[in-house]
Amino acid sequence: MFISIEKMSKTSYSLGMKGQGSENKLSFLHYIPSSSEDAKLGMFCVSAGSVETRPNTPYPPNRGNHPAIYRSVAEGRSLPDFNFVYITKGEGTFEAEGKTYHILPGSMILLLPGLKHKYKPAPETGWHEYWVGFNGDFFKRFLDQGLLSKDHFFINLGLKDYIISLYNRILDEVKAQQPLFQIKACACILDIISEILTYERRRDQPNYYQKIVEKAKSLMIANVYGSINLTAIADQIGISTSWLNEVFKTYTSMTPYQYYIHIKIQKAQSLLEQEGVTIQSAALDLGFEDPYHFSHLFKNKTGMSPSAWRKNALRENNIN
DSSP states (O other): OOEEEEOSSOOOOEEEEOOSTTOOOEEEEEEEEOOOOHHHHHHHHEEEEEEEEEEOOOTTTGGGSSSSHHHHTTTTTOOOSSEEEEEEEEOOEEEEEEEEEOOTTTTEEETTTTOOEEEOTTTTTTTTEEEEEEOOOHHHHHTTTTSSTTTTTEEOOOOHHHHHHHHHHHHHHHOOOOHHHHHHHHHHHHHHHHHHHHHHHHHHHHHHHHHHHHHHHHHHHTTTTSSOOOOHHHHHTTTTTHHHHHHHHHHHSOOOHHHHHHHHHHHHHHHSSSTTTTTTHHHHHTTTTTTTHHHHHHHHHSSSSSHHHHHHHHHHHHHO
């Protein structure tokens, strides 16, 4: 195996490795010291790499060529920076917060600052990994705002060519280190974060929709005797009226207004089954100022007029 190391400083170097055989891919890793200018930007890349670990070989490869803080990845460590690791080949395990995860191609490990963790490939498969390390106040805002969370540090994104291309663009920028390479590398990192957040939003969307719809339904049921006020309902849920309409229609195939009329008619059926309740009183109790409008809606929804429904209901009650 041919190994070349170019010393950049006491804390920065790049490592290129090429072995014999078609299964050994060119590997590259680079650790970058941050500068005061990087700190002013609020975002900077601190490391990047693409390394293949062959089956039944030590991990990490060429352990001595990594800074000391990074070497104990298989035994356990915590890092001061963000590190996103993307596995594109092979299998392995990842451990954090007392849990163990099975790594497959397409798995992404989201190492947040201070998270105690360890990971390694399965000896029988080895693996190929991409990673990028980064830091800065800008990225820390993602933690402060809950967009990145220590409760979500492992996801199965699946193999995505676009994400692989983003890692390769980062590697290209880090290798060349042309003017403003940090900004260009961080732009790719932001794109990776965007892909992660989009994946999580789509994954959680059904639950998100359901919570909005169930809350809206609960508020309408509680106010079945009143008049519908979509603005007030949307305000209580914390969303816009237009978004409430869109989510409700998507999830139930009904608009909020249609659902509200539906539960009012159901309540009217219940009221009309009671002796002493007239059609006019039921309509007024349910917020219909015009009994004729109420009768028209009732027949449209049930196929029977309120009087016919009431007559049948009272007859069945007498029989029982």
